[in-house]
Amino acid sequence: QKEVEQNSGPLSVPEGAIASLNCTYSDRGSQSFFWYRQYSGKSPELIMFIYSNGDKEDGRFTAQLNKASQYVSLLIRDSQPSDSATYLCAVFDRTAGNKLTFGGGTRVLVKP
């Protein structure tokens, strides 16, 4: 059973601080990794994806991938109350079929 694990939270951070979210996966064949943001009652919104080891930055978001340790993380710099949402980690493995396998999500709460 291929799994994606996330801490369910809530992760509470003060406004302006850095929120750090982690995700581990069990399948070493996983090739691409995605972070989605989901507001309550809404559908997931793609924030960014990464497929090479190292860091990838996009605005206030940085994704970090370590395939040897099988984890991927998301940093949110200068957190804003509007960042309060559930963040879903997803992995893609072409050899396992063209589908995304999601973790359960981490709820983030940014306090003013």
Add this chain to the structure above:
Amino acid sequence: DAGVTQSPTHLIKTRGQQVTLRCSPKSGHDTVSWYQQALGQGPQFIFQYYEEEERQRGNFPDRFSGHQFPNYSSELNVNALLLGDSALYLCASSLAGVAFYEQYFGPGTRLTVT
């Protein structure tokens, strides 16, 4: 640029009934994947359609079936509804061969089974 659309937004059905959900992919996309998201959980893959055929299927019973039309839109059908089928049903579109993995979600259909 038209995004992914789904209909209806909300639906209430009774146990044992059948339901059909619809999805139109993002402009330029040709692949549609369906996911079920129960409350408090991550989306679970149901199946994927490409070139009007089911290409991949997740761990869902045969009560869940689908179809893709020549214009790439898709339907999800669920027969003999159970209370446990209550969930947010998400459609995601992508472009085959280039970026199967870069999937964009529609707003979802909230199904309540009573």
